Amino acid sequence: MSTQNGPDRPKTPAESADVNKVVTDTKAAQDAGVPMVSLVVDGKSVSVPKGTLVIEAAFSAGSDIPYFCYHPRLTSVGACRMCLASVELEMFGQRRASIMATCTVPAADGMVIKTTTPDVKKAQNGVLELILANHPLDCPVCDRGGECPLQNMTISYGPPNTRFIEDKRRYVKALPISDHVVLDRERCITCMRCTRFASEVAGDSKLGLINRGAQSEVGPFLGGTFDSNFSGNTIEICPVGALTSRQFRFKGRPWEVKSSDSICTKCSNGCNIAVGHRMGEVVRINGRVNEDINEEWTCDKGKFGNADVNSPERLTVPLIRDAHGALVETDWDTALSAVVTNLQYVAENYGSASLAAIGTTTGTVEDNVLLNKLYRGVYSATNLAYQLNEAPRRLPKASIVSVEKAQHIVSIGMDLAYDQPMYYLRSVKAQRNGAVVVSIDSVIGLGDVALTPESVVLVPDTLAAADYQVIDSACSAAGCGYSVLASDANAYGPYLAGLDGTEAPSVSDLSVGLDASSKATDVLSGLSAGSIKHVFVMGSDPVTHMRDSRLANAAFSSDAFVVVTSQFMNATTAKASVVLPIASFSETAGSYLNVDGQLQTVDAVVPPKAGTRPQWQVMLELNARVGNPLPVFTPSDVLPAGLVPGGSE
Amino acid sequence: MAKFTDDTKRRLDALIARYPTAKAALLPALWVAQEVYGGWLPPEAMQEVADHLGVPASDVAGVATFYTMYNKRPVAHHRIEICQNVACMVNGADELIGYCERKLGIHAGEMTADGTFSVERVECLGACCHAPALMVGSTYYENATEQTVDKLIEELANMPSESVNPPQSQMPEQGEF
Amino acid sequence: MPVEQTQLLYRHRNVPGINRLETYVAHGGYEQFRKAVAMDPEAIIEEVKVSGLRGRGGAGFPTHIKWNAFPKNRDVEHYFIINADEGEPGTAKDRDLMNALPHLLVEGCLCSMVAVRAAKCYIYIRGEYIEPWKSVQKAINDAYAAGFLGKNVLGSGLDFDIYTHLGAGAYECGEESALMSSLMGERGMPRLKPPAAPLPMISGVWKRPSVVNNVETAATIPAILELGGAKYAEIGVGSPRSRGTKLFSISGHVNKPGIYEIVLGTPFSEVLDIAGGVRDGHQLKTYIPGGSSMGFAPPTPLDYPFDYEGIPQNTQTLGLGSGGLMIFDETTDVFKVTHRLVDFYHHESCGKCTPCREGLDWLSKIYARIASGGGREQDIDLIWDICDSIRGKSFCALGEGAIWPVMTSLRLFRHEYLSYIHHGRNTYSDAGQLGA
Numbered sequence A: 001m002s003t004q005n006g007p008d009r010p011k012t013p014a015e016s017a018d019v020n021k022v023v024t025d026t027k028a029a030q031d032a033g034v035p036m037v038s039l040v041v042d043g044k045s046v047s048v049p050k051g052t053l054v055i056e057a058a059f060s061a062g063s064d065i066p067y068f069c070y071h072p073r074l075t076s077v078g079a080c081r082m083c084l085a086s087v088e089l090e091m092f093g094q095r096r097a098s099i100m101a102t103c104t105v106p107a108a109d110g111m112v113i114k115t116t117t118p119d120v121k122k123a124q125n126g127v128l129e130l131i132l133a134n135h136p137l138d139c140p141v142c143d144r145g146g147e148c149p150l151q152n153m154t155i156s157y158g159p160p161n162t163r164f165i166e167d168k169r170r171y172v173k174a175l176p177i178s179d180h181v182v183l184d185r186e187r188c189i190t191c192m193r194c195t196r197f198a199s200e201v202a203g204d205s206k207l208g209l210i211n212r213g214a215q216s217e218v219g220p221f222l223g224g225t226f227d228s229n230f231s232g233n234t235i236e237i238c239p240v241g242a243l244t245s246r247q248f249r250f251k252g253r254p255w256e257v258k259s260s261d262s263i264c265t266k267c268s269n270g271c272n273i274a275v276g277h278r279m280g281e282v283v284r285i286n287g288r289v290n291e292d293i294n295e296e297w298t299c300d301k302g303k304f305g306n307a308d309v310n311s312p313e314r315l316t317v318p319l320i321r322d323a324h325g326a327l328v329e330t331d332w333d334t335a336l337s338a339v340v341t342n343l344q345y346v347a348e349n350y351g352s353a354s355l356a357a358i359g360t361t362t363g364t365v366e367d368n369v370l371l372n373k374l375y376r377g378v379y380s381a382t383n384l385a386y387q388l389n390e391a392p393r394r395l396p397k398a399s400i401v402s403v404e405k406a407q408h409i410v411s412i413g414m415d416l417a418y419d420q421p422m423y424y425l426r427s428v429k430a431q432r433n434g435a436v437v438v439s440i441d442s443v444i445g446l447g448d449v450a451l452t453p454e455s456v457v458l459v460p461d462t463l464a465a466a467d468y469q470v471i472d473s474a475c476s477a478a479g480c481g482y483s484v485l486a487s488d489a490n491a492y493g494p495y496l497a498g499l500d501g502t503e504a505p506s507v508s509d510l511s512v513g514l515d516a517s518s519k520a521t522d523v524l525s526g527l528s529a530g531s532i533k534h535v536f537v538m539g540s541d542p543v544t545h546m547r548d549s550r551l552a553n554a555a556f557s558s559d560a561f562v563v564v565t566s567q568f569m570n571a572t573t574a575k576a577s578v579v580l581p582i583a584s585f586s587e588t589a590g591s592y593l594n595v596d597g598q599l600q601t602v603d604a605v606v607p608p609k610a611g612t613r614p615q616w617q618v619m620l621e622l623n624a625r626v627g628n629p630l631p632v633f634t635p636s637d638v639l640p641a642g643l644v645p646g647g648s649e
Numbered sequence B: 001m002a003k004f005t006d007d008t009k010r011r012l013d014a015l016i017a018r019y020p021t022a023k024a025a026l027l028p029a030l031w032v033a034q035e036v037y038g039g040w041l042p043p044e045a046m047q048e049v050a051d052h053l054g055v056p057a058s059d060v061a062g063v064a065t066f067y068t069m070y071n072k073r074p075v076a077h078h079r080i081e082i083c084q085n086v087a088c089m090v091n092g093a094d095e096l097i098g099y100c101e102r103k104l105g106i107h108a109g110e111m112t113a114d115g116t117f118s119v120e121r122v123e124c125l126g127a128c129c130h131a132p133a134l135m136v137g138s139t140y141y142e143n144a145t146e147q148t149v150d151k152l153i154e155e156l157a158n159m160p161s162e163s164v165n166p167p168q169s170q171m172p173e174q175g176e177f
Numbered sequence C: 001m002p003v004e005q006t007q008l009l010y011r012h013r014n015v016p017g018i019n020r021l022e023t024y025v026a027h028g029g030y031e032q033f034r035k036a037v038a039m040d041p042e043a044i045i046e047e048v049k050v051s052g053l054r055g056r057g058g059a060g061f062p063t064h065i066k067w068n069a070f071p072k073n074r075d076v077e078h079y080f081i082i083n084a085d086e087g088e089p090g091t092a093k094d095r096d097l098m099n100a101l102p103h104l105l106v107e108g109c110l111c112s113m114v115a116v117r118a119a120k121c122y123i124y125i126r127g128e129y130i131e132p133w134k135s136v137q138k139a140i141n142d143a144y145a146a147g148f149l150g151k152n153v154l155g156s157g158l159d160f161d162i163y164t165h166l167g168a169g170a171y172e173c174g175e176e177s178a179l180m181s182s183l184m185g186e187r188g189m190p191r192l193k194p195p196a197a198p199l200p201m202i203s204g205v206w207k208r209p210s211v212v213n214n215v216e217t218a219a220t221i222p223a224i225l226e227l228g229g230a231k232y233a234e235i236g237v238g239s240p241r242s243r244g245t246k247l248f249s250i251s252g253h254v255n256k257p258g259i260y261e262i263v264l265g266t267p268f269s270e271v272l273d274i275a276g277g278v279r280d281g282h283q284l285k286t287y288i289p290g291g292s293s294m295g296f297a298p299p300t301p302l303d304y305p306f307d308y309e310g311i312p313q314n315t316q317t318l319g320l321g322s323g324g325l326m327i328f329d330e331t332t333d334v335f336k337v338t339h340r341l342v343d344f345y346h347h348e349s350c351g352k353c354t355p356c357r358e359g360l361d362w363l364s365k366i367y368a369r370i371a372s373g374g375g376r377e378q379d380i381d382l383i384w385d386i387c388d389s390i391r392g393k394s395f396c397a398l399g400e401g402a403i404w405p406v407m408t409s410l411r412l413f414r415h416e417y418l419s420y421i422h423h424g425r426n427t428y429s430d431a432g433q434l435g436a
């Protein structure tokens, strides 16, 4: 058998990410003054923080050890035995070298590691031959083909032809185990990454091993489905093509898919993602490392929900209400002219008090800046709102990353796994370290929870005002305070854009807290009273989402001129005078402030769906059409001074 | 349909009390469940155990399917389990298994049409010095011969199924001393 | 002069009613516990050290070294765990001991618990052993009633609880770390060991100090305390590192199969004689000295000390193991016996690691093919290579144990494999007589 080593072996993106993590962790630990141990790997001395595994020390030394079950974010199991190398160490008073699974052994002072000796290569090849014995090697039809370490290893130094002439294990090939995930048990190498993920990271154990020995297989509870909000991650960490995405299935070979960095805007957490796209179409979402937010995970809403960018339901043509009161398709020029005409008409005839706009908490900061420039800047309008409902507005006391260190976590009125997925994952980590995690449905249960000054209390931004009072008094009595967690991807973006008139708004204002009341209520009251005659609704759907739905309905049934930007039809667009179809998250650039105050800026990944335009460009053009041309080429040109994007790495 | 009665739950709680964690009571709890569910563990049984112990259902299934004595499908009233391992094998186990198969008209691993008997090959029973050995319910029959099998089948054929409970039903209670 | 077979564990084996507390006490039962509970734990460990006792479960690891690794305080709960999962083919001694002498086990546990400062003991009994389980549980209940278990036992200020825990059919749960997984309600998969993890004596079940000992190991402690470690160490006629007596389950083609307590170092020929010799009219072909995982031994030499050192040195098997001595005469089809064992290990592999899970799956398929006449000469090298890929690479010793019968049978009986390959049957064993 041919044996190769080192840089010659092609690495999958996931493997490179693992190595990167190890190298960064090592640096960080070194800087933090963690005690180091020194050892020799393939003749090279390295120092690594105490607790580092031998395989990781080898990565730090630039050596290559193949592996399947090892994963830097999961506990070691030593199951696949691929990572065998020669480890010389002192045990029970004797110094000797033996072949060991390097993903299980912590590096220690004085160890001598050899990864390339003939013995080591023979051992690794032996294991590889056994892994391949029952493996179908159907790479040409496997969605993992092209980024599969097993395929790479087989090509690089696997046995040239199989000695296995017996029948391989057979199973039903593609078994859907949830709406999102397909399982191919023939390809499974029983590395237990997915099951460890389920119990250690997702904390829901929704996937487990059943049967034993050669009959072992992974699966959800007998006859059940893999109904976890984090199921998609198992697709990414499965080292082979045993778990694949129903969405991505046969959408393209991995090598045809380009990957671009972005962030998820499906909720406030702001997970870092890599958007896979092919010929301008988004085909998959993978997690991307950000240690302060999502580590490398995503939730299923982010991983699979973002496929709505490809939805045939997307609005692709502007709509305008015709003389008979029906919404009909029109072109951009006509639609924008109609908006400008009405804007100028109302401003001239009724004054700026008759103009209103509602900013976006799902679009970018820059979208809001340009909205503000138009309404406040050009027309001195002050009826500019963004928070649909009343709720405390301030950055949470507990950041995402801080939760993993908490001892007592109380979440109220949320399903944390679905409503604040990254807070949830950190709470699982905390729980594994002994924290008590309590979830109560409503404030009614709060009396039974013993709060201490160390308690971390997590609250959604959707409760009634009275509930916040109850929480506030309970938490101040206990001296722990509480964290209100925003739901939308850019809950504070409109504020940072100056939409409420604040001069030089800054992120630190948000730590103090903003006015809790809903200005949108005032706008809607103005609409129904007839004092407001023109409103620009940017990317939201007040008719559906305002708690006071009677008011919302009345407001949008008035005679006022209503402009709505949206990706889809909704209850508000149905009542609009003009509907502008806008680009989605992956099609537009801009900045978002996530739930715990991290500002992240992204580029567009794919061109806007034909017929749609990015919101910021729409606003730029409207500004220009009313005589306010702005020297803006990218959204960041209008990012307020003092907002420095960070976080994303 | 949940089958655990208050009495079942009391028994489970007594088992849980023996260990520092409820999860540790999983094996004994599955024995109880197997008894309550008539000799095997349908998914509902595993779910009930999961709920009572507060252990994820997939963990319960993982454990139940790992151990061969938890039955994953209905079993015969009387299971004749014959050791096929080597001490018994060189003392005629295969011939004895063949005899049972012919006598009952079934293959090892099957049960008779009326569900009364099954013949199963099992691994070393720890009775190697009295080979061949077989086990029915919780009783061992050592130095087994064709006559042993004849007598057994004759006796058991008329025994009501409920008199042959799965083992844990006879569990001696830990004394409350 | 045959070696005098001192009986320690089995001294009262045949006393009627010795399984009952009164009878056991009438024969000096629980005296050693009375002694132990008043002793300094270190003094007990010292006696065990001097006695030279090595684990009777299979690995033969010196018991005192394990015990000494415990923290010397009671800051957290310590656990003493008995391995009564006896499943190694050919091994039947723990079942007999638990059926016949349950109080000896309970007393052994109690003495051991004092030594390792444990208040809690779990006896992990394999699921098939319902009768031994009832026997032991009854002994435990009676010991509670008699005040040997419970709170402030014998006024010592110490509490002792013993619980039985029934397995459910998994040979791998006899492996001590898999046993711990199973005891904690998990799949019976082994856990990481040093240097990958702390010793169980530091962090075992529920992350607390724990030790796993075999039934027989614990049952030997009262005898050591009675005799004193030094006197116990005088018993044994072979290697200085093999002291005392050991229970052997002798099975297969012998006239008087049974469980015998044998002084370590007794010549193998005498051991054979004790079991009545190879069955009449037949000759020894091969034997497995200590449970199937040890592998096959050649019929000669016969006169060597049957103990921890003598067996591996003289037979090139893994050794004494669990004391399951299986005798095979010339009628035995060694290929077929090996095939059966391969299937056994294949069935019992927990599936955690690739070498054992896939290697045994492959071996089992190759054996089936050879058995049904589809063998090829290159299969012999292939079998050897697969063994090589398992050897030293599997996660736990099950994989290692599985390949010893394979490798030793190939080494000693290659011609039988070739016979199957060339003729589709074994021309070296008279298959017609098998089982006669």
Ligand SMILES: Cc1cc2nc3c(=O)[nH]c(=O)nc-3n(C[C@H](O)[C@H](O)[C@H](O)COP(=O)(O)O)c2cc1C
Binding pocket: C054, C055, C056, C057, C058, C059, C060, C061, C063, C083, C084, C085, C086, C087, C088, C171, C172, C173, C174, C175, C176, C177, C212, C213, C214, C215, C217, C218, C396, C397, C398, C401
């Ligand atoms: C696959 C396997 C099965 C084992 N089965 C048993 C067993 O049934 N009983 C036992 O006492 N030891 C068994 N052992 C050995 C145990 O791992 C362990 O060494 C022993 O229980 C320690 O007790 P001792 O030191 O008193 O011998 C087994 C080991 C392996 C690898």
Ligand code: SF4
Binding pocket: A187, A188, A189, A190, A191, A192, A193, A194, A195, A218, A237, A238, A239, A240, A242, A243
């Ligand atoms: S499905 Fe994939 S991740 Fe899960 S055990 Fe199998 S190979 Fe590993």
Ligand code: SF4
Binding pocket: A264, A265, A266, A267, A268, A269, A270, A271, A294, A297, A298, A299, A300, A301, A302, A303, A420, A421, A422
């Ligand atoms: S947690 Fe929120 S930001 Fe992260 S992937 Fe899910 S929806 Fe997207």
Ligand code: SF4
Binding pocket: C172, C190, C348, C349, C350, C351, C352, C353, C354, C356, C357, C394, C395, C396, C397, C398, C399, C400
């Ligand atoms: S060797 Fe591996 S597969 Fe076999 S029993 Fe041990 S851990 Fe399980």
Ligand code: FES
Binding pocket: A066, A067, A068, A069, A070, A077, A078, A079, A080, A081, A082, A083, A084, A101, A102, A103, A104
């Ligand atoms: S990577 Fe080390 S055993 Fe799997």
Ligand code: FES
Binding pocket: B083, B084, B085, B086, B087, B088, B089, B123, B124, B125, B126, B127, B128, B129, B131, B132, B133, C089, C090, C091
């Ligand atoms: S081999 Fe049959 S009982 Fe041991």
